[in-house]
Amino acid sequence: MHKEIAYLSAKIKGPLSFPFILQGSDEAGRGPLAGPVVASTVSLLVDSPDSMKKVAKVLTRWKGHGVNDSKKLSSMKRRAILSRFGIRKFNYTQQETGPLCLDGVGEGTIYSLPVINDVQAQFKIVSKSASYIDLNNILNASLCAMWESGADLHQNGNNGVWYFDGNRVPKLDQRGHSSLSSAGQRFKLVSVIRGDSQMLLIGLASIIAKEYRDFVMSQFANLYPEYGLEKHAGYPTLAHREALKCFGPSPIHRRTFKGVSDL
Numbered sequence: 001m002h003k004e005i006a007y008l009s010a011k012i013k014g015p016l017s018f019p020f021i022l023q024g025s026d027e028a029g030r031g032p033l034a035g036p037v038v039a040s041t042v043s044l045l046v047d048s049p050d051s052m053k054k055v056a057k058v059l060t061r062w063k064g065h066g067v068n069d070s071k072k073l074s075s076m077k078r079r080a081i082l083s084r085f086g087i088r089k090f091n092y093t094q095q096e097t098g099p100l101c102l103d104g105v106g107e108g109t110i111y112s113l114p115v116i117n118d119v120q121a122q123f124k125i126v127s128k129s130a131s132y133i134d135l136n137n138i139l140n141a142s143l144c145a146m147w148e149s150g151a152d153l154h155q156n157g158n159n160g161v162w163y164f165d166g167n168r169v170p171k172l173d174q175r176g177h178s179s180l181s182s183a184g185q186r187f188k189l190v191s192v193i194r195g196d197s198q199m200l201l202i203g204l205a206s207i208i209a210k211e212y213r214d215f216v217m218s219q220f221a222n223l224y225p226e227y228g229l230e231k232h233a234g235y236p237t238l239a240h241r242e243a244l245k246c247f248g249p250s251p252i253h254r255r256t257f258k259g260v261s262d263l
Contacts, residue, residue, distance in 0.1 A: 026070075
């Protein structure tokens with residue numbers, strides 16, 4: 001049995017109320033010295049008790065596509081997996097508020113995944129900028145991005161279980177917007193250590209977040225070519241640290257991170 005489903009008996013007391021939501025979130029980019037942290041949530045809508053068997057078949061299909069922890073997959077493999085879900089292109093235009101989708105998958109929009117066995121699936125991407133990270137710290141930025149990426153998926157669902165990769169779930173002060181508090185009443189929030197390698201929902205979210213962030217950093221590399229961002233995506237490689245010493249931080253560097261703050 002898939003762990004997303006097995007966890008239900010342990011986390012939900014009493015009968016399920018349908019339509020029921022199963023969703024998982026992950027982030028990419030907690031460790032870099034530059035660029036945003038990106039989160040994605042993938043959500044399934046279970047419309048009846050009989051649909052739970054269909055959900056199991058959907059997850060089995062996803063496993064067959066190769067869905068796993070993004071860190072265990074090459075970029076070529078991640079892109080091949082996403083193409084199986086119809087995700088073949090990312091795009092954005094840089095504005096003061098952050099990337100905005102133009103032609104292709106971008107931020108802030110709810111997208112539908114291919115329907116399998118009549119089970120509806122959605123996902124969304126949200127990022128938090130380097131300046132937001134500096135103001136709120138990377139943990140709160142990551143949790144807030146994950147929350148915002150999933151709080152408004154499947155609005156017709158009565159309740160659900162929402163799995164987060166790691167050992168923490170968002171708290172009210174990390175959600176950022178009181179208008180999202182109603183979404184918190186719909187979900188049982190569950191943290192899952194190494195969830196990206198244990199649950200397919202979280203695994204797919206991790207792949208989407210990772211590939212989208214890599215795309216964003218490749219675009220930033222065109223704006224700030226002196227840092228070699230297309231090679232390391234902002235992570236603290238030797239080449240990146242040497243470039244920082246030579247050129248100083250750019251507007252997308254995280255000023256509170258060691259390696260930037262001590263320049």
